[in-house]
Amino acid sequence: MSLLTHVLACLFGMGSWVAINGMWVELPLVVLEIPEGWYLPSYLTVIIQMANVGPLFITLMHRFRPGALDERPVIYCIVALGVVATLLLAFFWKRTVTFAGAERSVALLVLSFLLSVVDCTSSVTFLPFMMRLGPQYLTTYFAGEGLSGLVPALVALIQGVGLVHCRNATDVNSTTGGGGGLQAINQPANFSTQAFFIFLSAMMVVCLGAFVLLNHHPAVVRVGKGHHRYSGEESAGDKREQGLLLEGLAMEQRSMLAPSEPPPRERRSTFGMGTYSRGELAFIFLVLAWVNALTNAVLPSVQSFSCLPYGNQAYHLAATMAAVANPVACFIAMFTPIRSLGFMLCLTVVGTGFGAYIMAVAASSPCPPLVDSPSGVAIIVVSWILFVLTLSYVKVIIGVILRDEGHSALVWCGAVVQLGSMLGAISMFPLVSVYGLFKSGDPCNTRCLN
Known part of the structure; x- marks a missing residue:
C-alpha cells in the first residue's frame, strides 16, 4: 500500500x-452580523435539500445512460x-x-446554495471515483470525510466560536438597573469570520490538488494498476484479456444452463457481482439511509438542546469529541473491517439507542435528567461519542461492502446517503423551526425549579 496514496485519498x-x-x-459568529439572525440555520437546511x-442529475445519468458520464470532469x-x-464568501x-x-x-444565501451543490454532488462522484484505487483506500477516504467535520470544528474552537462568559447580570445592567442572576456574554473571536472562510477556500484548494495527483502522479498510477477501470479506459492488451475472459465465461454459462445445474437466481445481485442477494442489498441500503438520517440531520438538529442545559463546556466537549469519533471509527474499520450483516444490524440498534437517549434529553430541555449533576454531563458527552462512533463505523463498512459490488453500487450509495439526510432534515425542520417543540437551555443558568 502506498502511503502517498493514503494521504491523497484522505485529503481528497x-x-x-x-x-x-x-x-x-x-454560525454563532455569522448570525450576529446578518439580518436573518438565528433563522439562518433553518434557511440553510432548506438550501441544502434544494442542492x-x-x-x-448524476444518479439519473447513471441509471438511464450508464457509462456515458465520467466523474472526473464533474x-x-x-x-x-x-x-x-468559499473565497467569494469571505468577502461578501x-x-x-x-x-x-x-x-x-x-x-450569503446564494453562495451557500452553490457550496451545498458542491458537497451534495460529492457524495455521488467522489465515491465512484475511488473505484479506480484499491479497496483499502476507500476506508482512508472515509477517514478524510470524517476529518471534513473535525478540522473546521477544531479551527473554530481555536477561533473561539460560541464561547461565552457568564457574568453577573447586575454588573452587566448596572447602568439600566437590571436584575440579578448570570447572563451569557459572547467573547470576541481570536480571528475574523473572513479569515475562517479563506481557510475553507484553502482546504478546497488542497482537495483539488489531491485530486489532480490521484489522477496523474506516477506512484498513484502504479498503485491503481491491477484494479478495475472505467469503461473506455482499457488498453488493447486489457481488451484482449477481457475478450478471452468473456469467451471463458460464455462457455461456463452454457454449462450452467444445463438442467442438472440451474443458476442460483436467488443470489443474483442488482449490480451484477452476485455477492449479496437483492434482499440483502435492500437491507444494506435501508440501514444506510437510516444511519445517515440520524447522523447528518436528525440528531445534529437537536445537539444544542441536548447539551446546553448541562452548560457551555458540556456542549463544546460533546461537539468536539463527537467530531473526533468519526475519523476514529474510520481508522478502526481500516484495521478491523467486520462485514457481517448481523453485526451491522447490532451496531445500528446500539447507535440508535444512544440517539434515542440524546433525543429524549433534547425533548426534556431545559430540564433534562441529572441536569445539576456531573454524571449528567458525563452521560450526555459519552452518549454523543458512542452514537457517532458506532454509526460512523456502520457507514464505512457499508461503503466497503458496496465498493466490492461495483461502480454503480457506489453511485447509489451516495444517492441513498443524500436521500436519508434529506428525509431526516425534512422530518426535523417543522419540529424544530416551525412548531418549536424543543426549548434551548441557558449555558449560564442550568438549575431547574421543580
Missing part, C-alpha cells in the same frame, strides 16, 4: 463536506466551484440587499 475526502461543515460551525438537484468542476464560492458574506421591503443576505 476532506474536501467532500468541509465547506458546509465549516458554515455550520461558524440535491446535483446528486439527482469533480474538477464542483471542486473548482467550491474554491471560488455580510453584504445585504433590500428585497421585499427588508434587508436580506442574498450573497
Whole structure:
C-alpha cells in the first residue's frame, strides 16, 4: 500500500463536506452580523435539500445512460466551484440587499446554495471515483470525510466560536438597573469570520490538488494498476484479456444452463457481482439511509438542546469529541473491517439507542435528567461519542461492502446517503423551526425549579 496514496485519498475526502461543515460551525459568529439572525440555520437546511438537484442529475445519468458520464470532469468542476464560492464568501458574506421591503443576505444565501451543490454532488462522484484505487483506500477516504467535520470544528474552537462568559447580570445592567442572576456574554473571536472562510477556500484548494495527483502522479498510477477501470479506459492488451475472459465465461454459462445445474437466481445481485442477494442489498441500503438520517440531520438538529442545559463546556466537549469519533471509527474499520450483516444490524440498534437517549434529553430541555449533576454531563458527552462512533463505523463498512459490488453500487450509495439526510432534515425542520417543540437551555443558568 502506498502511503502517498493514503494521504491523497484522505485529503481528497476532506474536501467532500468541509465547506458546509465549516458554515455550520461558524454560525454563532455569522448570525450576529446578518439580518436573518438565528433563522439562518433553518434557511440553510432548506438550501441544502434544494442542492440535491446535483446528486439527482448524476444518479439519473447513471441509471438511464450508464457509462456515458465520467466523474472526473464533474469533480474538477464542483471542486473548482467550491474554491471560488468559499473565497467569494469571505468577502461578501455580510453584504445585504433590500428585497421585499427588508434587508436580506442574498450573497450569503446564494453562495451557500452553490457550496451545498458542491458537497451534495460529492457524495455521488467522489465515491465512484475511488473505484479506480484499491479497496483499502476507500476506508482512508472515509477517514478524510470524517476529518471534513473535525478540522473546521477544531479551527473554530481555536477561533473561539460560541464561547461565552457568564457574568453577573447586575454588573452587566448596572447602568439600566437590571436584575440579578448570570447572563451569557459572547467573547470576541481570536480571528475574523473572513479569515475562517479563506481557510475553507484553502482546504478546497488542497482537495483539488489531491485530486489532480490521484489522477496523474506516477506512484498513484502504479498503485491503481491491477484494479478495475472505467469503461473506455482499457488498453488493447486489457481488451484482449477481457475478450478471452468473456469467451471463458460464455462457455461456463452454457454449462450452467444445463438442467442438472440451474443458476442460483436467488443470489443474483442488482449490480451484477452476485455477492449479496437483492434482499440483502435492500437491507444494506435501508440501514444506510437510516444511519445517515440520524447522523447528518436528525440528531445534529437537536445537539444544542441536548447539551446546553448541562452548560457551555458540556456542549463544546460533546461537539468536539463527537467530531473526533468519526475519523476514529474510520481508522478502526481500516484495521478491523467486520462485514457481517448481523453485526451491522447490532451496531445500528446500539447507535440508535444512544440517539434515542440524546433525543429524549433534547425533548426534556431545559430540564433534562441529572441536569445539576456531573454524571449528567458525563452521560450526555459519552452518549454523543458512542452514537457517532458506532454509526460512523456502520457507514464505512457499508461503503466497503458496496465498493466490492461495483461502480454503480457506489453511485447509489451516495444517492441513498443524500436521500436519508434529506428525509431526516425534512422530518426535523417543522419540529424544530416551525412548531418549536424543543426549548434551548441557558449555558449560564442550568438549575431547574421543580
